[in-house]
Structure formats: structure tokens, C-alpha cells
Amino acid sequence: MPTDIADRIEIADLFTRLARLLDEKRWAETGDVFADDVAVHSPRGGELRGIDEVTGYLSRSDDEAQRTQHMTADLQVNVTGDEATASANSLVHFYRDGRAPHQTSGLRLFCTTVRTPVGWRIRDYRIVPAWTREN
16 A cells, blocks of 8 residues: 555544544543644633643543534545644534433544654644534
């Protein structure tokens, strides 16, 4: 398989792994998706810098009763050597166990990824809300 295609598959997998990490609340695994020097920009968390700050924010802001289901689509990846940019659309359902979603949000995701000794990781991640519906 050509390197470019293998890189694109691995970067696409980052989006899936991040969605599962968020949905399953596996905060200790943030280093499997983000680079140590990551910068995350989101409307809820503001600007977070470094893997420890991102992990801390996720665990502090966790609402045990609320669940999420992230679905990512329309992924576009542009690889240039050991760095790549990627963007995608994301639909996030917020729900409580056994109940229909009480909120749904459409997001645009933008990131810069870097090749590290342990594989591709997200170095810069921007979450831009497109819309939110309260159900």
C-alpha cells in the first residue's frame, strides 16, 4: 500500500479513536490520540494546551449521567511529509442511558496531525459548532 494511503487511513483512524475515547470516557487514553504538546480549541473548554491539561479538563467536566455518541463523516486529509491537515463533520448526540437524545450538535472539526515515533497524533484540534438542537 502506498505510504500516502496508509497515512490517510491512520489519520482517519485517529478521528474514530477520538470519538470512541469521548463516548466511552476513557480519559487515560488521550495520549493515544493527541500529541504531548497538543492545543485544543473548543467553545466549551476554551484553549487547552498540553496533554495533561486536555486530560484534566475531560475528567473534570465529565457528567457521569450524560452519555455521547459521536459520528464523524466527510473526512478530508492532506498529507505533507510528517504533518497533515484534516477536517470533518461531526454529529454528536447527548443522551442519558436508555433515553433518546436531549441534545444534538453539528460540528466542524479541523486539525493538524504529526507523525510521531508511536504513530500519527493530533497536535492542533479546533471544534467549531455549526448548530445545536435541544430535543
